[in-house]
Ligand SMILES: Nc1ncnc2c1ncn2[C@@H]1O[C@H](COP(=O)(O)OP(=O)(O)OP(=O)(O)O)[C@@H](O)[C@H]1O
């Protein structure tokens with residue numbers, strides 16, 4: 001490219017500050033984690049002891065094996081469950097499909113551990129369904145705890161992501177491709193396998209990666225429903241948090257291994273997906289048709305069953321939140337007692353959540369607009385590096401980022417541990433990508449010449465940006481910000497590491513109340529979270545005019 | 552092998568709206584048949600009924616007398632070329648072309664032979680290992696064509712296959728399509744709303760309007776003897792002029808235009824009795840006007856002239872205020888500067904005469 005001289009302008013300065021922010025709050029902490037893992041905690045000498053310990057003990061290897069097993073199974077199962085779901089919803093007219101889509105979306109937006117705790121209430125040792133089946137049929141259901149429970153909870157929680165990804169991809173498949181296949185006598189399953197599956201494979205890989213990363217990093221679910229089924233995040237948490245026998249250096253070492261592993265998977269996926277990507281856009285998308293007879297029944301059954309299962313946790317939790325409690329147990333009758341208790345016992349967590357999430361979202365909105373602009377419109381080496389930085393949160397599990405921040409900022413020159421600031425930093429870094437992505441998406445559609453027109457009319461760079469570019473981006477920014485917002489208020493794995501008495505969030509409160517067995521209070525708080533999520537989503541639909549969310 | 556297609560009182564409804572009311576049409580074996588008409592007239596709908604992608608609400612569609620109404624698209628042995636090509640993006644050129652063969656019982660060796668044969672025919676054999684995204688629009692078009700013909704279909708269906716190409720390529724491709732079709736001899740149903748394209752490729756054309764066929768015929772017949780004013784104006788350019796018809800009582804007819812221009816015509820299918828006048832409309836193509844040098848014809852004033860080399864297009868404003876378009880051959884030496892007064896004579900041998908509603912062609916031998 002000739003022309004377009006690179007000048008040192010206000011944008012260079014902005015880029016510099018954003019860059020500095022990422023270096024200090026993301027790169028440095030991860031680096032500190034790396035250092036910590038290679039130096040003995042007590043003597044301060046270089047040592048590989050932590051790594052040796054990790055790889056030599058069956059106890060740890062067992063956790064690795066568990067993590068892999070859960071992650072791979074959840075990913076495959078999610079694809080197997082949600083792929084057909086998306087396919088059915090694309091080709092078949094399903095009654096109430098709009099509502100179904102929104103419900104599926106809502107179900108995916110809650111914190112996974114709430115699902116875990118709800119399924120314990122339903123299918124646990126003393127769960128309502130377990131008891132019901134015992135009373136009626138006289139037999140005990142198999143145990144939900146451990147691997148199967150984690151699998152159930154995470155699959156239900158994460159398959160909506162695959163559903164959304166695949167639905168999106170199917171929308172871009174032109175119907176004439178299907179018709180072309182049909183006209184050559186390639187129909188039914190064969191058509192699906194030869195045409196549709198290859199076309200959506202890149203999407204399946206991308207969605208699969210997201211599910212893989214989330215399942216791999218999830219900490220709350222195995223903690224609650226795992227009962228001794230230890231996964232790596234649980235291991236890290238225990239090593240880091242437990243007062244006796246815990247070891248920061250060792251936790252750091254495990255974190256380093258995890259990040260390396262996640263990076264490998266990420267790059268592998270990128271490599272495969274890049275070789276297989278097709279740019280598609282449908283002139284006439286596939287129209288859902290009304291199926292006939294048994295097929296119609298089966299399609300409806302499948303869709304509704306999935307939706308009910310996916311919504312079950314939140315619905316049941318909401319129901320229990322209105323039940324009367326006596327001490328820790330639910331008793332007959334309904335009351336708002338749990339809500340009163342929630343406000344009086346952990347009211348501060350509600351305030352904290354709103355305060356911290358509010359500040360976070362303001363920072364995210366501003367940063368996302370700037371970063372999106374720099375990465376889209378000012379391409380170059382620095383912009384590319386920035387782009388990579390913004391991707392890191394996909395790879396670094398929340399608990400690990402929490403630990404990294406904590407080990408870095410618990411000492412001079414910058415002591416942040418225990419403050420709301422450190423939580424806000426963590427939230428910003430982790431949830432920024434959603435807003436950047438949707439801002440960048442709109443920005444991609446804004447033609448360069450629009451800005452050039454403004455500049456040719458004498459507007460300054462900044463004036464052009466604020467008067468022309470920002471207004472054009474605003475819908476994307478807000479849409480992304482709402483998704484960031486929802487994911488902040490439902491965040492657990494970082495907050496659980498970083499919170500202190502003064503900075504406890506709602507999710508942390510739910511988690512601790514569940515652990516203590518205060519199901520009423522936990523239910524009331526979770527329900528409030530669900531309500532906020534639903535309201536935010538409705539706002540999102542209204543603002544974006546869209547019916548789906550990209551993650 | 553190719554088939555004759557026939558439509559018997561075919562009806563198409565979308566919900567309660569009837570898009571095609573009772574249409575009948577016969578397409579002959581091996582014919583290149585084009586459905587032509589303005590946007591929304593039901594061309595695509597009709598074509599997709601042949602393909603089996605649209606249900607048929609009434610009447611019978613037959614291939615060689617065999618009723619096809621409820622046969623699945625894959626069982627009709629059709630080749631279809633889509634407007635957006637519908638090339639499978641995950642398969643390379645050869646794989647795309649082989650796709651239809653793989654769904655039939657064709658041996659691998661046979662597949663390869665047929666694929667390379669057809670790629671040769673459509674002249675894209677050098678791209679056979681390319682992925683579709685690396686092909687130009689015209690090349691993709693050829694792949695789509697090859698993929699449709701390689702299965703030896705009974706019918707080749709094309710819905711505006713050239714509409715995504717630029718003007719020059721469109722001309723090249725339509726010639727290619729025509730010659731390939733002639734070579735393989737498949738019954739072809741082609742949809743377009745570009746009348747020039749239709750004239751260039753078709754053996755016969757059906758001109759449609761609002762789901763009703765207005766005229767079926769060879770391109771030349773449709774151009775020279777349009778069945779009604781709609782066809783006359785839709786195919787080629789023409790000037791529609793109000794006139795009055797007077798019978799001479801002896802089988803001939805006189806057409807009077809304006810106050811004093813009288814054309815004597817061969818016998819018309821007119822209802823005008825001797826000494827009685829009937830209002831009519833005549834359709835005069837731009838090349839059917841000549842500049843008269845002796846002051847006969849319609850008087851008017853040149854309001855615009857565009858020199859195109861081969862000839863000059865003139866817009867002439869007649870005395871009644873109507874503007875007509877005509878072509879002046881470069882050989883003519885009448886001065887036609889803007890503002891110049893001229894006289895236009897009409898070549899009565901070829902013009903078309905319609906009743907006042909424009910529904911009926913009154914020329915003898917117009918076939919209706
Ligand atoms: N799925 C549908 N539902 C309802 N009406 C339809 C549907 N498809 C087409 N129509 C209507 O049927 C009529 C004929 O449509 P068709 O697509 O056949 O037109 P066409 O001649 O191919 O036009 P074009 O040149 O624009 O492609 C139009 O009025 C259109 O609005």
Ligand SMILES: [Mg+2]
Nearest residue numbers: 594595596710
């Ligand atoms: Mg059409």
